[in-house]
Amino acid sequence: xxxxxxxxxxxxxxxxxxxxxxxxxxxxxxxxxxxxxxxxxxxxxxxxxxxxxxxxxxxxxxxxxxxxxxxxxxxxxxxxxxxxxxxxxxxxxxxxxxxxxxxxxxxxxxxxxxxxxxxxxxxxxxxxxxxxxxxxxxxxxxxxxxxxxxxxxxxxxxxxxxxxxxxxxxxxxxxxxxxxxxxxxxxxxxxxxxxxxxxxxxxxxxxxxxxxxxxxxxxxxxxxxxxxxxxxx
Amino acid sequence: xxxxxxxxxxxxxxxxxxxxxxxxxxxxxxxxxxxxxxxxxxxxxxxxxxxxxxxxxxxxxxxxxxxxxxxxxxxxxxxxxxxxxxxxxxxxxxxxxxxxxxxxxxxxxxxxxxxxxxxxxxxxxxxxxxxxxxxxxxxxxxxxxxxxxxxxxxxxxxxxxxxxxxxxxxxxxxxxxxxxxxxxxxxxxxxxxxxxxxxxxxxxxxxxxxxxxxxxxxxxxxxxxxxxxxxxx
DNA sequence: CGGCATCCGGGAAGATACTG
DNA sequence: CAGTATCTTCCCGGATGCCG
Numbered sequence: 001x002x003x004x005x006x007x008x009x010x011x012x013x014x015x016x017x018x019x020x021x022x023x024x025x026x027x028x029x030x031x032x033x034x035x036x037x038x039x040x041x042x043x044x045x046x047x048x049x050x051x052x053x054x055x056x057x058x059x060x061x062x063x064x065x066x067x068x069x070x071x072x073x074x075x076x077x078x079x080x081x082x083x084x085x086x087x088x089x090x091x092x093x094x095x096x097x098x099x100x101x102x103x104x105x106x107x108x109x110x111x112x113x114x115x116x117x118x119x120x121x122x123x124x125x126x127x128x129x130x131x132x133x134x135x136x137x138x139x140x141x142x143x144x145x146x147x148x149x150x151x152x153x154x155x156x157x158x159x160x161x162x163x164x165x166x167x168x169x170x171x172x173x174x175x176x177x178x179x180x181x182x183x184x185x186x187x188x189x190x191x192x193x194x195x196x197x198x199x200x201x202x203x204x205x206x207x208x209x210x211x212x213x214x215x216x217x218x219x220x221x222x223x224x225x226x227x228x229x230x231x232x233x
Numbered sequence: 234x235x236x237x238x239x240x241x242x243x244x245x246x247x248x249x250x251x252x253x254x255x256x257x258x259x260x261x262x263x264x265x266x267x268x269x270x271x272x273x274x275x276x277x278x279x280x281x282x283x284x285x286x287x288x289x290x291x292x293x294x295x296x297x298x299x300x301x302x303x304x305x306x307x308x309x310x311x312x313x314x315x316x317x318x319x320x321x322x323x324x325x326x327x328x329x330x331x332x333x334x335x336x337x338x339x340x341x342x343x344x345x346x347x348x349x350x351x352x353x354x355x356x357x358x359x360x361x362x363x364x365x366x367x368x369x370x371x372x373x374x375x376x377x378x379x380x381x382x383x384x385x386x387x388x389x390x391x392x393x394x395x396x397x398x399x400x401x402x403x404x405x406x407x408x409x410x411x412x413x414x415x416x417x418x419x420x421x422x423x424x425x426x427x428x429x430x431x432x433x434x435x436x437x438x439x440x441x442x443x444x445x446x447x448x449x450x451x452x453x454x455x456x457x458x459x460x461x462x463x464x465x466x
Numbered sequence: 467c468g469g470c471a472t473c474c475g476g477g478a479a480g481a482t483a484c485t486g
Numbered sequence: 487c488a489g490t491a492t493c494t495t496c497c498c499g500g501a502t503g504c505c506g
Contacts, residue, residue, distance in 0.1 A: 027342060
């Protein structure tokens with residue numbers, strides 16, 4: 001049997017809609033499909049390439065990632081951009097409106113972290129742990145700190161600025177930071193939220209600290225998870 | 234209680250997980266499946282029965298609703314409760330933690346309402362329009378109002394209390410309210426957000442107003458949608 | 467190598483019918 | 487009213503391959 005000659009060249013995802021005027025339902029039409037919100041998460045701290053996204057989202061397959069990027073672009077949440085030569089590679093970048101979803105997405109994370117079934121020992125992406133710092137930061141613990149702390153997760157580098165009871169953290173080269181963590185996001189999470197002593201992680205070679213070690217230890221205490229809910233609600 | 238023997242008879246949801254320690258990913262493990270968040274939405278203003286939920290969520294099928302209710306109960310977000318006799322019917326009610334998702338869910342709705350592809354003329358459930366009032370309420374427009382406004386959507390009744398630049402709205406009998414709207418949520422939405430004149434809706438028999446008509450007209454102006462994003466982000 | 471399209475198996479969602 | 491059983495459809499996930 002001959003294929004339908006309709007071949008739109010682009011597959012029409014049919015976008016199963018809720019057909020509901022409620023803004024919440026529309027939000028799900030935009031970002032409710034599997035993986036969509038995690039793609040957004042990975043872009044919240046700046047543009048990424050296709051393969052960077054794949055690496056940060058273990059379990060997503062290439063075709064699904066393609067579909068999500070198409071959907072999010074069509075929704076107006078991100079744009080496909082070509083970097084100027086050299087390195088004329090393609091990146092995906094959130095629009096202004098896309099970036100404005102950050103507070104909602106992070107609030108969701110904070111809310112879900114109270115779940116009894118939440119397992120903080122699973123792997124995390126670099127972006128996840130950095131966003132968690134913005135989310136779980138406790139300003140009351142910063143008394144007197146004025147410092148820059150760097151993070152090196154492979155090619156993904158970030159710098160946190162702690163000053164006047166505020167935290168600003170974003171992508172930046174770590175050179176010149178007062179303390180620098182190097183390793184994987186997962187082990188840094190173990191140090192911050194898992195209560196694993198820094199010395200133990202260093203001994204394992206999982207995480208290394210350069211610069212002001214006392215500052216590094218202190219920095220780890222600035223973040224606290226919200227209290228768990230009782231299993232019986 | 235040999236739980237293990239149930240393995241073949243009961244459906245195993247398998248709960249396709251993201252296996253990611255990030256709170257955002259865990260949130261999606263909890264409420265990321267299709268329809269789950271809309272079930273939560275429908276329960277945000279109080280318990281509902283199975284068939285009430287079906288009626289409020291046109292398009293959901295009975296088996297999917299059953300699965301979502303099971304999943305949300307297992308997650309600790311709602312409990313299945315039997316009303317005391319008489320009317321010993323079964324209802325689903327959010328837990329404390331479940332109710333605490335309201336602000337996040339509503340923020341999502343406000344964020345998504347800015348979408349260029351949002352169509353406010355689609356049908357809405359009574360709960361949706363009431364939640365939208367909480368979300369889109371503009372306190373600066375209430376000068377001098379001290380009133381109770383009732384809403385009758387079939388068997389779902391609500392009362393809004395406007396006082397001192399605040400809005401409190403919840404399920405309650407409409408008796409004694411200064412103005413009472415009766416009709417469908419969809420037409421009330423057309424009056425509030427669609428700019429359709431109240432008189433036109435009354436003429437069609439889509440919406441009726443009892444009591445203080447001037448107050449009713451004024452009330453409709455208290456809610457404003459956020460500005461749309463430009464299609465090119 | 468990055469960015470897709472295509473084919474396929476398994477499983478979730480959708481629709482309908484049926485039961486206590 | 488409150489679901490269960492069954493069948494179909496379609497999405498997701500994995501593999502392969504094309505093409506610049």
